[in-house]
Each structure stands twice: as C-alpha cells, then as structure tokens.
Amino acid sequence: MEQKFLQVFYTALFAWLLVSVAATQHGDDSEDDGVVGAESFCDAEECTEKITEIPIVTRSSHECTFGHHPRQKCTVHHVMLDKQARTFKTYKSPDSEQLYTTWNIVNIDKPFKCDRNVKHGFAFLFYYYKGQSNYFHLHYDTLIPLYSQLKDYMMEGELNSASDVLLLPSVETSRLKVIDWNTAAFTYEQDSPPIWMQMLSVFGPSSLFLPLSTAVWGSEDTVWSSVEHENVCFEQLHFGVPQVDYSDNDLIKDYVLFVRHQLGLADLPLPHAPKVGIISRKNRRRIVNEDELLHVSRNIFPTELIDYSDMTFRQQVEVTHSFTVIAGINGAGLTNCLFLPAGAVAIQLVPFNATNLNYKQFGILLKSRGHYLEWHSSEPDSSIKPPGGGFENADTVVNSNQFVITLVEALTLGINKNLIAGGI
Template sequence: MFIAFGPYLLYLFLQCPTFAAKTSLECTRGHYPGAFCHGRNVYLNHTSKTFVVDAENDDEELPREGDTTFRVFPVETRRLDAIPSCDRVVEEAYFYTFYYYYGHSNYYHLHYDTLLPVYFALKHGTPEERSDSGQHRITLMPSVETSRLNVMDWNTDAFSEKHQNKYFVLIHQSLAGNEFDLVPADSRFIEINPSGFTCFRKIHFGAPRIRYPDEDTVPNFVEFIRNRVGLTRPYVSPTSPKVGIIKRSNRRRILNEEELIATIQPFVEAELVNFDGRTFAEQVSMMLEYTVLVGVNGAGLMNGIYLGEGAVTIQLVPFNATQLNVREFGNILKSRGPYLEWWNKHEELNRGNLERDPYNSQADTEVHVDEFTQLIRDALKIGINRKLRKEEL
C-alpha cells in the first residue's frame, strides 16, 4: 500500500509517545551498499537527519562491517541520558537505496541492486524473522543517495508528483502492493516535526547479498511481480517461436537490426521490441509473447527475466567491451531459464571510439549476420522453442 503524506500518515504514526528500550545494531555482508544491517529500538533525529543508537558509552563503535552502509545511512552511537519522546513509532522498516542519478533511474540497477535483494529479505528471512514480522505491518522506505555511496538525500524529488507515473515509482508500488506500506524517505517524512524523533522498533539498512545464478529467488520474484501487476496463471503462451530484438536509442545500438530481422524471418517470426513509453506492467506482460529475446548488454535486457517458462535470452556484447557487467547480466538471466551469449570478435563491425571510450562500453555494433543467424537457430533448438518449432532447422 502506498501511503500518501498528509493527515492520515500523521494519524497513523502518532500512536506511541514513548519508546523506552535499549537499542542494538548488527551487520552481515550485504549486496548494496555493502552490508545488510539490522537494528532494534533505533531513533531517527529529524534535526540532524541521523539514526541514533543508544549505547552504553559515547565512544562505542559501530559494527565495522557496516562502514559503507553507514556512509549512506548515517548512524551514530550515543549514550542517551533521557529517552527521546517519539513523534511516531514504526514497528519495522526497510531503508534501502535505488539508482536515481541525474534525475532518472536505471532498469538494470533497479532490479539487480534493489528489487531482487529487497524481495529476498522480505520473503526469505529466517523462520524466526518471518514469524516476528508476521505480527505487524512492514514499512518499505526507499531512498536515494546524494551521489554513489554517499549520504542519503532527504531532499530528493524522486517520489514527487512529477514522477508519479515513472516506472521506478510504479515498480516500488508493485513491490509493496497491499502487503507492505510504502513510505518514501524524503523531506515529507521529517517535515511533520522537523525537530522531533521517529522511533523504529525494528529497522534494516541496505539489502542482503544474493549469489547468482539463484534458481529459487529469481523465478519466485518474477511470479510475485506478475501477480502484482495483475497477471495470473494460466498465462497465455506462444503457439510458435517468436523472436524479439530489443531496440536501443542512444548507445550500444544494433546498427543492422532490420537486416537481421529480414535474414531470420524466412524460418521464424521476428520483430523489434521497443520499451519506450511502456508502463512497467506493460513491459512485464509483453515479455510473455516471445520465446527468444535478443539484446545488447543494457537495461532493457533485464526484461528478459519476465519471459515465459523455457524462453531463451540472448545477450550481445560489443567488441572488446571488457568492463561491462556481462557476467552479472548473464547470471541473473541464467537463473530464470535458457541463456546464450554472442561476443563481437570482429573489430571492423565495431562502431565505437576507443580514444574517447577505451573500454568500448558505449560502442554501437553491426552484428555479424551469419553468426547471428546461427545463434537464433541454436536458440530455437532449446527450451520451449524445441517443443514449438514445426520443422527442422
């Protein structure tokens, strides 16, 4: 449930004026920002915008494992002579960041760094944690950083009205659904009482570490999101193989995409896939149309996790692009089903500028037609395509 800021939110939290309990804080290895930290009875000082741990001594150290996480979510240990009066008490909250630099987000980082790890935390805690959380509502509190691995930005406009229909807001709403409360960590949260305190009985910072490929978490997450956007089993399945080639508009483009489609259309249906202007729900839904999805390394290819059972994802990699997150993409996509890769080994088909981009991570590519044709033929021999194709290749 997305909770709007206003009188209702004030009423929701102004139920417990005192919060007299010792605090605790511990960290384990996490995904991003680097540690997954858990606290009990932690205070948020609205004035300093820091989280306060009531310690035995003023010089008590924070868990060292949490250094990078506490750089984003500033936590201080302090011996409190008097227990702060709580303007509101939150039973359990997850503070986590998502990619929002330069005024926009990124579909890959949103899934890899945020959605999958947070889903894992919510659904795969220990039996004790799940039992404990089952007694109350959990509040999701997404935030953004002022810059990468720097302090969270309480003044962000990420959840302002102008972005209400952006995919990164809609994705968070889908994650929360009616099961969790969604309260963005921005200025509206602390402006209810700028000099007050919010008290958290249980609080989490960051997200847990997931080892990919993970053939449990990723498929379960996909099913969870499909249900959230209104897709329920039995899904409409393709009756014949269909190839989708993702169209990119600014970098790492396929320069001969029309030629590739014309070459393979004699033996398989194929078309360009353009995600521009599509809502998150529409992108998830349209993936069920394809039995093969092809894309150059990039955010749009993350939609491959929403393909139907047995469909194939193919990642194309520019010439000598050694610094791209090819392995990370591959490991996630392998977690949901059949996966293939093609690396451009032909420098003459590279359309990058190695002087300005020495790692060639932004380069456009003219894909080798014969190699691409064979790649598609290989894809049509595996997964669901093997069952659907009606003639030998």
C-alpha cells in the same frame, strides 16, 4: 472513633505516597529501561488514548554482515527516525563507523519520544542519477535483494500492515556516500510515477513507504500518506540489502513469479507459436544493422523489434511474455528477459572487447531464469565507438550469418522445440 478513623486514613495515604515516590525514582534511575513520561507526551484529556503509544526504550544495539549495496548490511534494534533533524537516532549504542556515516545515525543518551511505532523497517538505496535511474540496476541492486529480504515477512502477512513493516527508499549523494535527504526522486504526480516507483510498488501501496526525502515530507500534495509523523521509532531497522546469489534458480524464479503476480499478470497464456524479439536501443550500444537482422530473422520465424523506452513497468513485463526468443545487445532492456515465459530463450549480444561491461552478471542472472545463449563479436571493425569513447559504449554491426546460427540454436531449445514439433 472519628479520630481513630482519621489516623488510619492518613497512615494509608502516607504509605501510598512513599510507594509512588519510590516508583518514580526507580524509573528516573533506570539506564536500560527508560519510559518517556506521559506528562511530556500528552495533555491530561488525551493521556488515556496516548498512553499506549509511549515506548519503553531499551539500549540500542546492532549486528552487521556483508551486504550487496552498500557493502555493509546492518540490523539496528531500537532506533528512531527524527525527520526534523534529518537523522536516525540510537540510544546508548556502540558505534559502527560505516553504518553511522552512510545513513547519518547519531547516538544519544536520552530515551526517545515517538509519534509512531513500527516493528520492522527496511532502509535501502537505489540507483538515481540526474533525475534518471537504470532498469538493470533497479532489479539487480535493489528489487531482487529486497525481495530476498522481505519474502519471509510477506509469507507471514506482515507487509499488509504499515504498523508491522515500513519501507524507507533512499538515494545517495554519490556512490557509497551519505544519503541525499534533499532528493526529488519521490516527488511526482500520482497518475505518472517514475519507473523506479512503478517497480517498488510491487511490494505494496504507498502507505507502506516512507521515502527519506525532505521534498516529500514538506509537500502538501504528496502521494505518501506515511510522512505525517515527525518521529518514527522502529523495534528493528534494517539498513542496506543483503548479498544474494544470482545463480540461485529458485530465488530468481520466485522473484519473477512474485512480480507477475503483483502486477496482475500471473495467468498470462503461453505463446502458441515461436516468436522472436530484437531489442532496439536508442542512445548507445545500438545494433547498427537492426533492419538486416530483422529481415534474416523473419525468414525463419515471425520477428518484431521491441522498444521498451516508453513502456510502463507492467507493459514491459506483459510484452516480454509474448515472445519465445529475445535477443539484445548488453543493456538495461535485456533485463526484461527475466520475464520471458517458461522455456523461452534469452540471447545476449556482446560487443567486441567489452571487458568493462557487466555481461557476465547479465549471463548469471538470465541463466537462473532459464535457457540462455551468448554471441560475442570477434571483429574489431564491427564496433563504431563514440567520439572519445571506448568499446564498452560502441554501436555494433552484428554478423547476420552468426546471428542466424545463434537464432536457430535457440529455436531448438525449450518451448520453441516443443512448439515446432507440435506444429509439424
């Protein structure tokens, strides 16, 4: 009886060993579905806890379309950020020269070992040069396209969880070149973030961001809690931002409402009377006769100079909402006219022969927000060019009579018309 029992036991044990060996061989031979072995990922005591983090790695793939910046926007499926190597890694993926060059992606033939898994990642660039950025380009090239890309995820609540979405801001070594892994753009004191991080924070807390910067990764005092993992794997990682239609009224107005809401400024009261603002600039493309314009405008309605240079992002949005008309020379501060109250008027003052300026882009953007007027200098003598510079950076003497005509036209539009009619 005992001999028969042992025979059955050893037969069952042998069968179990055959099944185990076959399963192991099948896992090793798989090309498209490799599993990182638990023995290489955790100690015996930790395996029960860690086993859920072992990714099933399928062959990477990608699809690309036209982007805003860079010009190619790609979605890569199954990709890993290897922070130590300062590279993104794909697994047995077809090549894409522009994508792989700009973002430093390498293709490998081994499955990934991941410390963290994220459903959706968004890697994007923003303007950064010699420690500074540009308010217009931050909105135009980064925030608005990024908002258009993320709004569906925000509607589904996925931006509330860093396990669902992770944002990867970065800067370039130079335009359309490789990203700068050594940038200091993201190193700052927690209580004094630079303007670009104040703006990016409308998308969520710091835990939602993983800046592509070794300066951040190696700092013990970093404000970024998401940098602790070495290898981060993404089910989908979107490189670049999409092209957007800046004449899309719904997109631009939704973006404005989103920013106000995120800054806690959604319920600002509308102005009770017309109020004019003239944007003051410090370095280039200044209004030479600023005081004269202030004087003639005050003869019509209350008018203030606006200096945005030392304001936080939130302060700029809040202050702008208090005016019913804002006029300014082509330049970054004029972008704040996006945040004028409904029915208010934006006026762009365009210097003489400013063919190299982006005044048309400003016009399209601000028209999508609401009422918009343009004044163009037609007098060569009105421009005071810097030494060795051209008309695009010249200071301008604005014809005060023409300015008054433009201002009066603005006061017949939208909220100004209604406020004036109600006050009579």
